[in-house]
Amino acid sequence: MRGLKDKVAIITGAAGGIGKATALRFAEEGAKVVVADFSDGSATVAEVKAQGSDAVYVQVDVTSPDSVKLMVEKALEAFGRIDVLINNAGITKDAMMKKMSKDAWDAVISVNLTGVFNCTSAVLPHLLEQQSGVVLTTSSVVGLYGNLGQTNYAATKWGVIGMTKSWAKEMAKNGLRFNCVAPGFIGTEMVKKIPEQVLKEKILIKVPANRLGEPEEIAAAFAFLASDDAKFINGAVLSVDGACTL
Ligand code: CAA
Numbered sequence: 637m638r639g640l641k642d643k644v645a646i647i648t649g650a651a652g653g654i655g656k657a658t659a660l661r662f663a664e665e666g667a668k669v670v671v672a673d674f675s676d677g678s679a680t681v682a683e684v685k686a687q688g689s690d691a692v693y694v695q696v697d698v699t700s701p702d703s704v705k706l707m708v709e710k711a712l713e714a715f716g717r718i719d720v721l722i723n724n725a726g727i728t729k730d731a732m733m734k735k736m737s738k739d740a741w742d743a744v745i746s747v748n749l750t751g752v753f754n755c756t757s758a759v760l761p762h763l764l765e766q767q768s769g770v771v772l773t774t775s776s777v778v779g780l781y782g783n784l785g786q787t788n789y790a791a792t793k794w795g796v797i798g799m800t801k802s803w804a805k806e807m808a809k810n811g812l813r814f815n816c817v818a819p820g821f822i823g824t825e826m827v828k829k830i831p832e833q834v835l836k837e838k839i840l841i842k843v844p845a846n847r848l849g850e851p852e853e854i855a856a857a858f859a860f861l862a863s864d865d866a867k868f869i870n871g872a873v874l875s876v877d878g879a880c881t882l
């Protein structure tokens with residue numbers, strides 16, 4: 637990918653799953669990575685370093701503006717600049733609507749939606765000052781099409797698309813780009829919570845390849861969208877879902 641070498645990328649939720657695969661892919665492209673996660677990200681850092689690139693782990697709770705502010709300060713301390721933010725931290729608290737509690741609603745909104753607002757707000761002053769930068773956010777096939785048991789999650793994953801498009805309209809003139817990736821069902825910890833029978837009989841059956849996607853297949857989309865190869869792509873949603881909705 638063109639233009640990722642020596643860029644500095646903050647990736648939230650990079651201790652595991654899609655975020656970790658993205659950190660490793662960015663490192664492979666020569667980028668420096670801030671592994672930002674609530675959970676311990678030192679294994680991701682060690683793997684990035686083993687690939688010959690540089691990374692730091694910063695513990696962050698994306699729901700807390702103070703914690704996010706500290707994340708940005710630590711990123712600047714470590715690498716002196718920020719070029720890319722990947723808003724990837726996310727959670728599920730699934731229940732059919734008739735059983736969904738207000739707590740489950742609030743928890744998912746605060747990580748998946750307010751967390752994206754917090755992180756983007758905190759990096760923006762730096763991106764605007766340098767008149768360049770890319771903010772990418774992990775949406776979902778569920779944001780675009782809805783899903784049983786995911787009222788709260790679908791609201792956030794549709795919400796981040798609206799935020800992304802609004803930011804592109806506001807700040808394309810400042811040299812900034814904002815895009816979403818909408819993965820299908822990917823083999824990470826998050827998917828392990830789906831009852832086995834539902835996964836097999838209701839979800840995988842709709843994927844022509846009859847398999848889960850791999851985190852690396854989402855990482856490749858993030859690398860492309862962050863790179864100069866995508867410099868005219870702004871306000872877009874890239875579906876990477878193995879045609880599960882066709
Ligand atoms: N798609 C299609 N049908 C589904 C479904 C789904 N995702 N989830 C549940 N169903 C069906 C069940 O098969 C069941 O059908 P039958 O009545 O025909 O047997 C019916 O809905 C009721 O399901 P349960 O008996 O399991 O009901 P419950 O109240 O005990 O549990 C639930 C409901 C918590 C939603 C549970 O079914 C569940 O966890 N389902 C999976 C939800 C899901 O797909 N989550 C995605 C997580 S991964 C992710 O979110 C990442 C991403 O972006 C893609």
Ligand code: NAI
Nearest residue numbers: 649653654674675697698724725726776819821822824826
């Ligand atoms: P994961 O559960 O492996 O990773 C999520 C990471 O987010 C974890 O490391 C977790 O510690 C971190 N996190 C959670 N709350 C946090 C908080 N408050 N502050 C900081 N970090 C926090 O799950 P996965 O699958 O890698 O998910 C990554 C993103 O991809 C999420 O936004 C998810 O919604 C999205 N997604 C996942 C799909 C899948 O099928 N796995 C499909 C579509 C989207």
